[in-house]
Amino acid sequence: MYANDGFCELDRRECLRLLARVPVGRIVHTRDALPAVLPVNFALDGDGGVLLRTSAASELVRAIAGSVVAFEADEVDAAGHSGWSVVVTGTATLVSDPGEHERLVRHGPRSWVPSPQEVFVRIEPELVTGRRLTGGRTMYGLDPVS
Template sequence: MDANDGFRELDRQECLHRLAKVPVGRIVYTRQALPAVLPVNFGLDHDGAVLVRVSAASELVRAIAGAVVAFEADEVDAAAHSGWSVVVMGAAVLVTDPAEHARLLRTGPRSWAPAPQEVFVRIDPELVTGRELVGGHTLYKVHLPS
């Protein structure tokens, strides 16, 4: 950590531990050759893969299936000026194996927007990075003349 930047790098295990504590993150992908970001609720599989349960007919499934994506989640304490952010990058694949799909129906994340036909998208954690803001900065009051 650079002594002046106030951030501490998180190792892979710390990153996965923090991801497991928050319910919502953002998938970063390409839509019509432009970057797109979509908030989603998610869960982690036993191997650290990010799991998202979505409608089989969603635009998101068509856009990310088989593509390399980024997934980001964070937690911020505005009052304490502290927080952390974790990014997972990897291939997004549809879970097509019937036994795996059945397992995820029991143990995987529940969709916050249920649909008649849902699929699981798995983002394999090829690269996991994170950082934490330590020792948040104190805000200084500025006194303006009346």
Template structure:
């Protein structure tokens, strides 16, 4: 059972700092009117948006371009019952500007999956929430 004080809400700055330290998160979106979740590699951009790289013709691109999505990342230790979870909610858009695409190709996230004709998806951080659990 949790004692009072073991569960803490995190402010936006703390959430973004934690997100910057992990390479994998989950995109939560709607596919055929049903919720869908997909693990992806990502990187936080300078404006705090979440950027991921995927195949141009993927179902993910068709489902998220222009849609409001959620993005979640976390880190937990099962032995100590401690960890954190952060959720970013915002509109996902394809990066179409050639200069921006080139910059992200050099410094942005790589996909762990083989990607031909890769595109970048940017999720604007309209709402950022997080929780930390301190255990034993």
């Protein structure tokens, strides 16, 4: 974390609690040796794994399967100059176990764009970090920037 930047670090438990409150995040991966960011809906698995449901033929699946990716979600209150951001970094894998796939069909995330052949991608939570800003400029008695 950066010293004296007005943010406080969040522990893993708090990060996962906050992630469970929001329906959409962003997956960060590499495409043609450049960073790419895509918004996705998601759900958390029991141990904090991030689950995505998407088309088996999607470019996203081809780009991330077996790769280390980052997943970020946040919540911002622009008027109150506050919010939080959480990043989960880990390896993205396709769920290949038939029993696990069936469980996720019933209880996992629902794709906002359904397709005939859907797969589940799981991001293993190898590193979970987060930070929160409360009060922002108003915390220091400064006028908000227009």
